[in-house]
Amino acid sequence: MKIRQIRKQVFFGMMFFLCLGMMSITAQQDATSSASAPYAGATVADFEKKVQLQLPGQGSSAPSRGQVLPPESVINTGDGHILLHLEDGSDILVQPHTHLILKQPSPTSWQRLQLLLGQIKAEIQKRVSGSPPFQIGTPSAVISVRGTRFFVEVDKHKATQVDVEEGEVQLENAKGIGAPVLIKAGSSSHVEENSAPEPTQPTSELHGKSGKSDSRGNGGNGGNGGNGGNGGNGQGNGLGHGNQSHGQPHTPPSIPKGGGHK
Numbered sequence: 001m002k003i004r005q006i007r008k009q010v011f012f013g014m015m016f017f018l019c020l021g022m023m024s025i026t027a028q029q030d031a032t033s034s035a036s037a038p039y040a041g042a043t044v045a046d047f048e049k050k051v052q053l054q055l056p057g058q059g060s061s062a063p064s065r066g067q068v069l070p071p072e073s074v075i076n077t078g079d080g081h082i083l084l085h086l087e088d089g090s091d092i093l094v095q096p097h098t099h100l101i102l103k104q105p106s107p108t109s110w111q112r113l114q115l116l117l118g119q120i121k122a123e124i125q126k127r128v129s130g131s132p133p134f135q136i137g138t139p140s141a142v143i144s145v146r147g148t149r150f151f152v153e154v155d156k157h158k159a160t161q162v163d164v165e166e167g168e169v170q171l172e173n174a175k176g177i178g179a180p181v182l183i184k185a186g187s188s189s190h191v192e193e194n195s196a197p198e199p200t201q202p203t204s205e206l207h208g209k210s211g212k213s214d215s216r217g218n219g220g221n222g223g224n225g226g227n228g229g230n231g232g233n234g235q236g237n238g239l240g241h242g243n244q245s246h247g248q249p250h251t252p253p254s255i256p257k258g259g260g261h262k
Contacts, residue, residue, distance in 0.1 A: 042069045042084040042092070042102055049080030049096075071104035077118070086112070088125050090134065095119035103137070110144075111137040119153045137174065140193040144170040150183075163188045163203045171197045 044067040052060045053067075054074040063082060069075075075082060077098045084092040094100055098118025103111045113120075113136045124134045126147025133144040139158035148167025154160050162171050164183045171189050172180035178196020183189050188206045191197040 041071055041073070041104075042086050043067065044069065045083040045085040045091070047080060047082040050078035051080040051082045051094075052076045052078070069102055071102050073102045075100045075102075088134075090122070090124045092123075093121040095121070105132070105135075110135040111142070113137070115152055115154050117154050117156065119151065121149075121151050123149045133170075140174055141191045141197070142172050142174055144172075148185075157192070159190060159192045161188060161190045161206075163206075173197060 044063045044065055046065060047063050051063055052075075053063050053069065054060050054076075056070060056072045060076075069084070075084075075094060075098070077094055077096050079096050081096065082094045084094065086092065092113065095118055098120065099116040100118070100120065101114040101116065103114055105112055110132045112134060115136060115138045120136075122136070122145075124145050124147050127133060133146050135145075136143040136152060138152070138154045138160045140154075141160040141162075143152060143160075143162060145167065148169055149165040150167070150169050151163040151165070152160065153163075160171075162169055162183055164185050164187055166185050168185070169183045170180050171183055171191060172178075173191050173196055174193070177194065181189050181197040181200055183200050186203055187200040188203040189197050189200045190206075
C-alpha cells in the first residue's frame with residue numbers, strides 16, 4: 001500500500017513539474033514572437049485633400065491627425081496625400097491615387113506595408129545589427145531595407161519601380177523569379193510580376209527615357225512641392241523640399257502648407 005502511494009505521489013509530482021515546464025516554454029515562445037514581430041500600424045501625422053481610410057471591421061472614413069491605424073487598415077488617396085508615422089520613427093508619405101494596406105510583421109513575413117497601386121516615399125530608420133529588415137510588398141515585388149530614403153511606384157499593370165535617394169534597397173520578384181538586385185543611392189530598378197528584376201541604372205537616365213524628371217517634384221516652388229510639382233516634373237510628391245536634390249541631408253517628408261483639413 002505504501003509503495004502504491006509513493007508511486008502516485010511521484011507520478012503527480014512529475015506531472016506537476018512537466019506542466020510548469022510547458023508553461024514556461026510557451027511563455028518564452030510568446031515573448032520571442034512578440035519581440036521578433038513588432039507591432040506595425042501607423043499614426044496619421046498629416047494629410048490633405050481627399051483621403052479615405054478603412055479600419056479592420058469598419059466602413060470608410062476620413063482621417064484625423066494623431067489617429068492610430070492598426071494593421072490591416074486600408075488607405076485610399078483620391079487627389080490627396082497622407083503622411084504616416086511608424087512606431088520605429090520611420091515615415092511614409094502616400095501620394096495621390098494610391099491604394100495601400102498596413103500589415104503586421106510576423107516571423108515568416110516582415111512586410112509592414114502592401115502597396116497595391118500608386119506611389120509612396122519612404123524614409124526608414126536604420127535597423128540595429130541583427131534586427132530584421134523593413135519590408136514592403138507589392139503585387140510584383142518584395143522590397144527590403146535597413147534604413148534609407150526611397151520611392152516606390154506600382155502601376156496599373158502591377159509592375160514595380162524603386163528609386164533610391166539614400167542608402168541601399170534590395171528588390172526581388174514576389175514569386176522568387178531571378179536573383180534580387182541591390183539598388184544604391186541615385187539608382188533605380190524595375191520588376192514585373194513574371195520576370196526577374198532589371199539591372200539597376202541611374203535614376204536620371206531611367207526617368208529621362210520615360211519622360212520623368214529626376215527631381216521628383218522637389219524642384220518646385222519651395223513649400224508647395226505637393227501641388228503637382230510646379231516647375232518640377234508634374235508628379236508632385238508633396239515633399240515641400242523646395243530645391244533640395246539627391247545627396248543632401250535627410251529631411252523628413254511633409255505635407256504642403258494648407259493640408260490636413262479635417
